[in-house]
Amino acid sequence: MPGKGLIVRQRSLIAITAALAAGALTLTACGSRDNGKSSDSGSGGGTTVTIGVDAPLTGDLSALGLGIKNSVDLAAKTANKQNYVKGVTFKIEALDDQAQPSSGQQNASKLVADNGVLGVVGPLNSSVAESMQKVFDDAKLVEVSPANTNPALTQGPDWQKTKARTYKSYFRTATTDAIQGPFAAQYVYNDSKKKKVFVIDDKKTYGAGLAATFTEEFKKLGGTVVGTEHINPDTKDFSAVATKVKNSGAEVVYYGGEYPQAGPLSKQIKATGAKVPVVGGDGIFDPTFIKLAGANSTGDLATSVGAPVEQLPSAKEFVANYKEAGYKEEYAAYGGYSYDSAWAIIEAVKKVVEDNGGKLPSDARAKVTAAMQNVSFDGVTGKVSFDEFGDATNKQLTVYAVENGAWKPVKSGTYTG
Amino acid sequence: MSGIGPVEPGEDTSAWDAPEPASSLLHDPPRGRLARLYDRHRRVALTAAAIAALLAGGGYLYATRPRQPPPPPPPYPSQVVEVAYLSSAATPPGAPPRSFSFGVVLRVESGPPVTVSRIAQPYAGLSVTSLPRPPFRTKAGSARKVVITMHVTECGKVPEEAGLPFLDVTLRNTRAMQVQSFILGPRYAQALSSAVRVACDDDSG
Structure with a gap:
């Protein structure tokens, strides 16, 4: 049989345990977590x-x-x-x-x-x-x-x-390139202040089409096309074209095509001593272009679809x-x-x-x-x-420049025509 | 390596130096000053411990309470503003010769109000003014008509038939300040070309 001291001790313990339990329950209620239901169904079934x-x-x-x-x-x-x-x-x-x-x-x-x-x-x-x-x-x-x-x-x-x-x-x-090419032309002519361009393409549907829309707008703005060339996308030696660019007095090169050729082309143009930027479309807008073009690609430009x-x-x-x-x-x-x-x-x-x-x-x-x-x-x-042609109604595009080995956005446009 | 190690206690045996299990119950442990103090103020001590425990628990729950994720930042102004060409408009009185005007509508779709702090265009031979004059603010969900007046300052430095001319509009909201080119489409291109042609033909004639 427990003594009086022990009874007092037990009563205290019971009281405190009850208080702690009540407090804990209250706090738990106040702070109840709403875990929600995380549906992790990977399958819609059926x-x-x-x-x-x-x-x-x-x-x-x-x-x-x-x-x-x-x-x-x-x-x-x-x-x-x-x-x-x-x-x-x-x-x-x-x-x-x-x-x-x-x-x-x-x-x-x-x-x-x-x-x-x-x-x-x-x-x-x-x-x-x-x-x-x-x-x-x-x-x-x-x-x-x-x-x-x-x-x-x-x-x-x-x-x-x-x-x-x-x-x-x-x-x-x-x-589409109906917007991308002219937007690039406007940027090159008005913002970069380049008036003489050498236009190169890879003869493919995308590259030739883009080069054409660029050229048309560049001429309308008052720019001069000082030379044109088509390259064979199966080769990586563009030294002959690069020499023509250097001798043409071009202030800028526009390339209609993709980065596997654009990268080496930019590198080889700069290797001739011609300090002219290479500009292209979304086909060159990839980090691989910068890797292939090397350190001298700083200042090269690309337009790409969408906002940054x-x-x-x-x-x-x-x-x-x-x-x-x-x-x-x-x-x-x-x-x-x-x-x-x-x-x-x-x-x-x-x-x-x-x-x-x-x-x-x-x-x-x-x-x-x-x-x-x-x-x-x-x-x-x-x-x-x-739209009625199947084209995206959201027509945004951005000009990117190579800076410190990466593409950086420099100008964005929205087509609202 | 071989040998006999210390003998472990087996079943029904006990290690010689192990204390008798019941001995602790038979003798009170030596009691120090702190223990005596605790005996005297047991209730106060236990209550203080309970309060401390409650405070600690509450603090823990408060610190780990579920919090609302921070609201998403406001959108970039260029992503919520649309500028569209309307039609040619009357040139405001007092505009210099070789000026022409047209209306555009500026809509702000969502987010905080957007301030237009500058309207420009890229050609060296043209200058631009607008009514209302920048800066002006437009709230989300509303549209505002802006009359743009262009003045041909040098005919040789304005293209007469640009295919995709645009307006450079400087937009500002609480998120950012951006210059966005709004390409107003073929109707704007044609209107601009014909207006420039008229202005420059008048000049030569």
């Missing part, structure tokens, strides 16, 4: 819809192509995680076109043959797109390119005189999610546009499924293509929607 991807996954342009593929993959995974389209799980099927039109066409046929494919993101190159458009259009399979900039793809071959859409299944999220990533809060989220997903390759110049292209397909599928009582209709491809025309959402690159 039907699986495939988003095809066509891009150069190997070869010189693979840095851009792999960025496209990974960004589409991120969009599909995000839609699945959010169960964005009820009853539908998205997966991707990525094919390598090696930047070759013939490979692109084969890939288009392969994607058309797979009934699970309801939309395709790609390609990178305008020349490859030309070979794919009819194949997709015949099958009413929608194609959204994040990177094609040649105006003829949406507005027809006579776009400068009469705009006419050829393929209703073709859309793009990138701004740091100015877009939505792009910041994309960058963070891309990093978290752990892809080995960078998202590169077209990552945001690729994510938005894939998301446009996801939105179109969602609309079709919802309009059909929660199921895919038998003519899903045609319906998705039709739905794409009215898709509208706030994407990584801004508001995503398409």
Whole structure:
């Protein structure tokens, strides 16, 4: 039997334990955590819809192509995680076109043959797109390119005189060279104060088209074209062209083409002693250009589609999610546009499924293509929607300059015509 | 290596130097000054300990309370402003000869108010004024008509048929100050070309 002292001690202990418990409960109630529900469903269940991807996954342009593929993959995974389209799980099927039109066409046929494919993101190159458009259009399979900039793809071959859409299944999220080339010309002539240009292109659809739109505007502004050359993209020795540039008295070089050639071309032009900047389009806007061009590339310029990533809060989220997903390759110049292209397909599928009582209709491809025309959402690159030609309505572009071994934005423009 | 190590206690055995388990209950431990003080003020001590524990617990919960994420920063002004060409407009009285005017609409879609602190254009032979004169502020969700008046100062330094002319507009909000080029499209390009042509033809004639 406990003594009196022990009873007093026990009463004290009980009182204090009760007080502590009550206090703890009160505090816990006050500070109750709202953990929320983190849906970690990686699957929407039910039907699986495939988003095809066509891009150069190997070869010189693979840095851009792999960025496209990974960004589409991120969009599909995000839609699945959010169960964005009820009853539908998205997966991707990525094919390598090696930047070759013939490979692109084969890939288009392969994607058309797979009934699970309801939309395709790609390609990178305008020349490859030309070979794919009819194949997709015949099958009413929608194609959204994040990177094609040649105006003829949406507005027809006579776009400068009469705009006419050829393929209703073709859309793009990138701004066209009809804006990019002239914007570069305005910057070079008015801001950089360069009046004499040497224009070089790689004879491909993208490069030649971009060089043409640049040249036309540069001349209209009062500039002089002191020389033109076409290079063979299969070589890396441009010493003969570089010498011509030096002897021409050009103050600037405009190159229509891509970074695997533009980098060495810039380096070899500077090696002749000609201190002239090389200017190009989105095809040279990649860190690889600076690596290939070397230290003397400081002052070289590139225009690229869209606003700088740091100015877009939505792009910041994309960058963070891309990093978290752990892809080995960078998202590169077209990552945001690729994510938005894939998301446009996801939105179109969602609309079709919802309009059909929660199921895919038998003519899903045609319906998705039709739905794409009215898709509208706030994407990584801004508001995503398409005009009557299938072109992006959001037309922003930025001039970047090489500074301290990196591309830095120097001027941005918005097309509101 | 071999040998016999210390013998471990086995079942039903106990180590010789282990203390008897019950011995501690039989004898009070030696009590020091602090212990005696504690005996005298047990209630006060326990209450103080309880308060201390409560304060510590409360402090911990306060420090680790769920917090609202900081609000997102306001958007960059260039991402929320749209400038579109309207049509030609009457030139304000008092404008110098070889001047022409046109209207643009400036819309601010969202975010804090945006101040236009400068309107310019890139050609050396043109000068620009506007009504209202910068700086002027526009709130989100509203649109404002601005009349731009251009004066041709030197015909040789103005392109007569630029395909994609633009206005450089300096925008400022609480996030940043930016110069954005607004490319106003083919209608603006044609209007600008014809106005420049008229101004410079009049000059030569």
